[in-house]
Amino acid sequence: MSTEHPAEGPWADDAPGAPAAQVDGAVDRPGRRAPSAAGRGPERLAARGIPEATVARLPVYLRALTALVERGVPSVSSEELAVAAGVGSAKLRKDLSHLGSYGVRGVGYEVSPLVAHISRELGLTQEWRVVIVGIGNLGRALASHGGFAERGMCVTALFDNDPAVVGREVAGLTVLPMTELAAVVRRDGVSIGVLATPGPGAQPACDHLVAAGVTGVLTFAPAVLQVPEGVDVRKVDLASELQILAFHEQRKSAGEAVRAASLAVAAPAAPADAAAVPAGAVAAAPGRRAARPVGVTR
């Protein structure tokens, strides 16, 4: 039971005032880029307006570039970098073009300057301090996760409302009670919080974060969060990811079934005992054991 925090218990302490605002849905397009404030103030080059889709890929480019730096590669063509990042070269060029021109026609992009530029664009010239709320299995794993630090994110403090967890040491940090949240956020200048609480505790915990001053939230809780305008929420729902994969697996199986059926018609009498045959006949057999689409070929 260690897992579940006392469902409601303390997590409920929340509601510091206003019953928050509208649903955000920031995940899909957190960028309600200033609707018309596009050409506001004394903007400089590249009009401040990088498409959200591009922003979401910058971290990927940055990682690929970092790898190149380590290998000592001085420059890359859009084609090479695109492959390294797993995207098409046209898309990559278009993305980079939104950051301004950092490439040289006929040559490619110089790695170092590009790394610096993307880092700056992402705001990684500074280390971002992050707090994690909800120190259950996932929270602990995130706290211990190496890989944040090397990418500019520093986990500063851990919080939980379960007295049994508070005080314990995780990844070198002592788990603090939620009552300390605001103080820590203020002291360390934290603006990003990670929610790893069970679903029911997410909203209260989120309200707590927001009240403390956090304006960027990454949540793993399977719950819809209501946050005031100005707060970005990105959601990662592990079970949903698997269900989406299941949908596609099911499809493949169905396709197999159809194909199998066709074959059966073409060459009947073949007892579907699927011996060595691609056990994938899956769908053929009423749901039996899921999907084993063979297809993987090559």
Added chain:
Amino acid sequence: MSTEHPAEGPWADDAPGAPAAQVDGAVDRPGRRAPSAAGRGPERLAARGIPEATVARLPVYLRALTALVERGVPSVSSEELAVAAGVGSAKLRKDLSHLGSYGVRGVGYEVSPLVAHISRELGLTQEWRVVIVGIGNLGRALASHGGFAERGMCVTALFDNDPAVVGREVAGLTVLPMTELAAVVRRDGVSIGVLATPGPGAQPACDHLVAAGVTGVLTFAPAVLQVPEGVDVRKVDLASELQILAFHEQRKSAGEAVRAASLAVAAPAAPADAAAVPAGAVAAAPGRRAARPVGVTR
């Protein structure tokens, strides 16, 4: 054939050599829905062709509906369900329309039938068995994660290539060596695998999964995976998520800075000691906490 993975050392061996197959990019649109096979075979109702964006939201709708079932609600309007799921009602209706008509004009949707239908569509009429490869912090957390089971996903086995980890018990399962992977996948009819290895070990581990027959992969490794056609890959990159939030935070700060500057001009000398102000005044306090914004300024 790709089949053979050199007996990698622990997860390290990486193998920067062979430029395997093509990049997938499945994450963005795993649905290369049969390009033109749209109206192929003897399709039934709703032409088999649910938009990927819709598929990605079905799990969310399902969760919201499940909650309604538990509350004993018999039916909902698109507006109510939309709010519960955190989307717009028009979008919800359009999404559901892709599944066929399960609503009653003038009334709304009956919860139970809708739950059943979405479940069927997602392939959740069966339990999907999943294996996790890479039992480090994250792998353990995922293995122990309650919440998969209740949403149709059953973690069947855990694998790792580190002798120090193999044999240990996690979440009631004994961690197995990679050599057992193929056998388990076949025996249990596993078609979905979760990759929680460090970045460098991801590709070999992925190849291993694919060779064993897995055709759906959810990876947490910050690496581009090459998989053969027919294999879906969904990627969750934790650090990237935080970096994307950082980008937006930086923006807000920049905006603040600009505004602050304006104010400074308008009413200088005002020490921004943001006293008792509603802790939530977040956006109000110029720079202060929020991640040392100012400096970064473009």
Added chain:
DNA sequence: TCTTGTGAAGGCGTTCACAGCC
């Protein structure tokens, strides 16, 4: 000659608004 940067075209997804049906 080779690769970037980009206008233009094409797709996909969202949103609107209302016809259709309860």
Added chain:
DNA sequence: GGCTGTGAACGCCTTCACAAGA
């Protein structure tokens, strides 16, 4: 009267293809 289902408009993103430029 009320709400769903959907055609049509709209906008974002991707892809194409080529002019610009080292």
